[in-house]
Amino acid sequence: MNSAVLFGISTMSYIIAMIIYITYLAFRKSQVGLIATTVTVVGFVSQTFAILLRWKEFYEMSDMGILRAAPFTNLYESLVFFVWCLILGYLIIEFRYKNRSFGAFVTPIAGLALAFIDLTGMSKDIQPLVPALQSNWLLAHVIMSFIAYAGFALAFSTGLMYLIISSDKRSEPSYIFWTMATGIFVALLVAMGLDYLTFKMVIKNPDSLIKSYLFRASLRSSSTAVAVVSWAVVVAFIYLLWRYGNLLKKIVSSFGISPEILDEITYKSIAVGFPVFTMGGLIFGAIWADQAWGVYWSWDPKETWSLITWFVYAFYLHARLLRGWKGKKIAIVAVVGFIAVIFTYLGVNLLLSGLHSYGSME
Amino acid sequence: MEKEKNKTIVDRVWDIFASVKLAVVIFAVLSLTSIIGTIIEQNASPERNIKLLGKFFGQSAAPTLFRVFDTLGFMDMYRSWWFLAILMLLAANLIICSIEKLPGIMKLVKEPMKPLQPESFKGLRIRKEFLLKGSPAKTKAVVSNAIKKIGRFNLSEISDGNGYQFYSQKGSYTRLGVYVVHFSIIVILIGAVAGIFFGYKGFLNLPEGTTSSVVYVRGGKAEKNLNFTIRCDEFDVEFYGNSDMPKRYKSWLTIIKDGKEVVKKIIEVNEPLKYEGVTFYQSSYGLTPEAGNSVFKFKVTPKGGKTEDVAMGFGSSFTVPGTNLSGRVEDFSPALGFDQQSNKPFTYAEQMNNPAVYLSFYEKNVRKYGGWLLKRYPETWKLPEGHTVEFVDLWGVQYTGLQVRKDPGVWIVYLGCLAMTIGLLVAFFMSHKRIWVRLLEEKGNTRVIMGATASKNRYAFEKKIDKLEELLTRGEEGGK
Numbered sequence A: 001m002n003s004a005v006l007f008g009i010s011t012m013s014y015i016i017a018m019i020i021y022i023t024y025l026a027f028r029k030s031q032v033g034l035i036a037t038t039v040t041v042v043g044f045v046s047q048t049f050a051i052l053l054r055w056k057e058f059y060e061m062s063d064m065g066i067l068r069a070a071p072f073t074n075l076y077e078s079l080v081f082f083v084w085c086l087i088l089g090y091l092i093i094e095f096r097y098k099n100r101s102f103g104a105f106v107t108p109i110a111g112l113a114l115a116f117i118d119l120t121g122m123s124k125d126i127q128p129l130v131p132a133l134q135s136n137w138l139l140a141h142v143i144m145s146f147i148a149y150a151g152f153a154l155a156f157s158t159g160l161m162y163l164i165i166s167s168d169k170r171s172e173p174s175y176i177f178w179t180m181a182t183g184i185f186v187a188l189l190v191a192m193g194l195d196y197l198t199f200k201m202v203i204k205n206p207d208s209l210i211k212s213y214l215f216r217a218s219l220r221s222s223s224t225a226v227a228v229v230s231w232a233v234v235v236a237f238i239y240l241l242w243r244y245g246n247l248l249k250k251i252v253s254s255f256g257i258s259p260e261i262l263d264e265i266t267y268k269s270i271a272v273g274f275p276v277f278t279m280g281g282l283i284f285g286a287i288w289a290d291q292a293w294g295v296y297w298s299w300d301p302k303e304t305w306s307l308i309t310w311f312v313y314a315f316y317l318h319a320r321l322l323r324g325w326k327g328k329k330i331a332i333v334a335v336v337g338f339i340a341v342i343f344t345y346l347g348v349n350l351l352l353s354g355l356h357s358y359g360s361m362e
Numbered sequence B: 001m002e003k004e005k006n007k008t009i010v011d012r013v014w015d016i017f018a019s020v021k022l023a024v025v026i027f028a029v030l031s032l033t034s035i036i037g038t039i040i041e042q043n044a045s046p047e048r049n050i051k052l053l054g055k056f057f058g059q060s061a062a063p064t065l066f067r068v069f070d071t072l073g074f075m076d077m078y079r080s081w082w083f084l085a086i087l088m089l090l091a092a093n094l095i096i097c098s099i100e101k102l103p104g105i106m107k108l109v110k111e112p113m114k115p116l117q118p119e120s121f122k123g124l125r126i127r128k129e130f131l132l133k134g135s136p137a138k139t140k141a142v143v144s145n146a147i148k149k150i151g152r153f154n155l156s157e158i159s160d161g162n163g164y165q166f167y168s169q170k171g172s173y174t175r176l177g178v179y180v181v182h183f184s185i186i187v188i189l190i191g192a193v194a195g196i197f198f199g200y201k202g203f204l205n206l207p208e209g210t211t212s213s214v215v216y217v218r219g220g221k222a223e224k225n226l227n228f229t230i231r232c233d234e235f236d237v238e239f240y241g242n243s244d245m246p247k248r249y250k251s252w253l254t255i256i257k258d259g260k261e262v263v264k265k266i267i268e269v270n271e272p273l274k275y276e277g278v279t280f281y282q283s284s285y286g287l288t289p290e291a292g293n294s295v296f297k298f299k300v301t302p303k304g305g306k307t308e309d310v311a312m313g314f315g316s317s318f319t320v321p322g323t324n325l326s327g328r329v330e331d332f333s334p335a336l337g338f339d340q341q342s343n344k345p346f347t348y349a350e351q352m353n354n355p356a357v358y359l360s361f362y363e364k365n366v367r368k369y370g371g372w373l374l375k376r377y378p379e380t381w382k383l384p385e386g387h388t389v390e391f392v393d394l395w396g397v398q399y400t401g402l403q404v405r406k407d408p409g410v411w412i413v414y415l416g417c418l419a420m421t422i423g424l425l426v427a428f429f430m431s432h433k434r435i436w437v438r439l440l441e442e443k444g445n446t447r448v449i450m451g452a453t454a455s456k457n458r459y460a461f462e463k464k465i466d467k468l469e470e471l472l473t474r475g476e477e478g479g480k
Helices: A003-027 A030-061 A075-097 A103-120 A137-166 A173-199 A206-213 A224-243 A245-253 A259-293 A301-321 A327-355 B009-017 B020-039 B046-057 B062-071 B074-079 B081-110 B118-123 B136-150 B172-198 B410-429 B458-479
Strands: B126-132 B156-160 B163-170 B200-207 B211-217 B222-239 B246-257 B260-268 B273-275 B278-287 B295-301 B308-312 B317-319 B325-333 B336-338 B345-347 B356-363 B366-374 B388-395 B398-406 B433-442 B445-454
Touching: A003 A030, A003 A075, A003 A103, A030 A075, A030 A103, A075 A103, A075 A137, A075 A259, A103 A137, A137 A173, A137 A245, A137 A259, A137 A327, A173 A224, A173 A245, A173 A327, A224 A245, A259 A301, A259 A327, A259 B278, A259 B410, A301 A327, A301 B020, B009 B081, B020 B074, B020 B081, B046 B062, B062 B074, B074 B081, B081 B172, B118 B433, B118 B445, B126 B136, B126 B458, B136 B163, B136 B433, B136 B445, B136 B458, B156 B433, B172 B410, B200 B222, B200 B278, B222 B278, B222 B398, B246 B273, B246 B278, B246 B398, B260 B273, B260 B278, B308 B317, B325 B345, B325 B366, B356 B388, B366 B388, B445 B458
Parallel strands: none
Antiparallel strands: B126 B445, B156 B163, B163 B433, B200 B211, B200 B398, B211 B222, B222 B246, B246 B260, B273 B278, B278 B398, B295 B308, B295 B388, B317 B325, B325 B356, B336 B345, B356 B366, B433 B445
């Protein structure tokens, strides 16, 4: 059995688990919930073995030490590891809070992220490492960053759920915020999906596709008509979300999770994510940069964005613990924090490198 | 209000600096301005950023906008006076906040634990109450042992009404964790400032076989003298298979001090050389334009004969041992490719990706044949007569690109990072735990009232208290 088969099993498991979790929400039968958890655990275990197996494959292919052959070096591998961390975080929460409703919210993210990889035809090959990545710091830096990202992702989902169930009026700032944020988030995802689908045939190398064709299929299309229609669709979508957001509120409210628990999970996820991110992401990253290039901090966009992320979560912690920010106000900060995370992880490479050449040595 | 009025200006400024509100505002301002710095390319040529601004605001507005941003220092904003001023403001805020809060926290840390008044138990978030068989005098030992089992508590004891009270705390120092983190930020900033004032960052492109006793700083605009000389003896790139993707690249470096070779080291990416506080990092490589004394290296094996090493310059000749066949270097390409349609040779990169040499072979000054020998492809080394000419290397045409750094502040930064790591671990993953247990006489039995607090992760501590209760009550049932 090779890693690809095991990855396939885990993707299938998460998608099946998603369906069972939603069924569980509808019927509230504890046996159904137990099956959902079991399927998720099966997916998690096979994904764990898949990652270890890929590690072994990489190690045997390259003549590097086992620590340097960690399979976390490209977009595909990092997305897989992100999903692994997310599911681990979810299982911990399910176990601790004895609440399965949340699974209906997390397994779709996991299943869709993995399906997204297949859909886009992102390169799954084990790729050789450029010299700068051949370092023992890679392992610690990447693992810790992604544990933190997973914590922030959980805080984002619970924060967003908090906003959805506690905002009532359409004129409320928090209501406008969550509908706008969700609307833009979904619109960008769909636009990127369209890019992949339309340009997949033309461009072979996914990296060059991402950099030069981002949003070209819709929002930045060379055909004015397509671009205008795309913008109109996005605006209409956000409007509909704003207009009928209360439907979503009803659904999320039916999960039966109290706002207090959501608030607590948001805080706890950030309280784990923040120190891990500071150590693994910022400090280890700086030490590694110091060893590779002789500069521990060079204000390049990736570094700067991780610092911005750090400031947002520092803001969250100080505002909550010392300024007494509560409820919707603080949930908005948690959501904004994750937007900064996504930008650090994907946006810098996708958007800013299109504007100027981040990543080149000169 | 009266108190507010009597405050001097200094006090008011002090209060602003001591406030968390300022910290929160600084976080927001630093984040927002940093975003601009990642969009506008830093230290780039004006044309690039004018083009960039044009994309967002239209071509006509771009030059004016560029001038505005340039005047405000956004083209090199992380070194601009106002950005550094905000960082200093953050440092001042941290220091003053700590001065304000630290005495109170120290008192809390050092304060010995006190027994709790009976009515205060009600206000505690973790609370238990149950009965044990036997008088408090008898159950005392069992209870104190059980408490020690769930955590290493140093118990104090007093008599309390018609019974006893145990109380203990641990981890009071964990309340200092957050101050260690704040302090470490100041240490890191000091280290960064020390690096800026007493160090430099430079580069040096050193061709194979050459020496230098200076490095170039500020993008090549200035020179910095080293107290020694550095020589590049050799440079080599390994590729993944026959691809053009570099696997590793290395430089053989020698440090010469007062005419003597003091250090020899092979450096590569992630493996720098350090000498007298100056560190040389392998960063890039390329072809040097002036390769005057480059040397072609071959291994020549006549048919059935012994291999001989041959080294020579461009245009020179060598003889295949034991024959009167001589070879002459007539052309060279650092990266030879063949056009797919015409099959004509051409150079596809200005890097030594696929080095090839064109040799012509002569017998008694008459040209017999000639062809390209590629370093990567052994099948091109065979001559029609069965001799082998292996193209080993062309030495002296590549330079090694070195990043050079002297930073006496880096140790302070590392120390700050270490302090921050410790501080974060303490602040987020350890907690100040307190426990109080009253044992009260009730008709010959003991009523146990427990209360506890934890500054963080109350859930985990509550589990331990549950376990304590279980330990005590189960022992009770077993005794029956």
